[in-house]
Amino acid sequence: MTHNLLLIPKASSACASMRPRCLLQYGCIGFRFVRYQCSPWFVMAIVPLKLLFASKVERTYMQIRYFSAIARIDFVSVYGLLNDLLW
Numbered sequence: 001m002t003h004n005l006l007l008i009p010k011a012s013s014a015c016a017s018m019r020p021r022c023l024l025q026y027g028c029i030g031f032r033f034v035r036y037q038c039s040p041w042f043v044m045a046i047v048p049l050k051l052l053f054a055s056k057v058e059r060t061y062m063q064i065r066y067f068s069a070i071a072r073i074d075f076v077s078v079y080g081l082l083n084d085l086l087w
Contacts (some may be wrong), residue, residue, distance in 0.1 A: 043069035 047066040054062055 024075040038073045 043065055047062050047069070051059060051062050051066075
């Protein structure tokens, strides 16, 4: 009879174990959002350095990556941010 009680979680322990899981999930979603928003800027910072040492095929691949990163940036929001900072 006592081994059945071990399989049933207490109400307080189940609620307490859900909180860190939810916080971890929200943290992962936030990290994903930040990574998606910042990745074009990271690519634009790293690719010129990689171009110095890349061979022909790698150089073409890096150029494509660089220009696709430029295409992903929302320059209207960047301009709006700069405008807010100036005024």
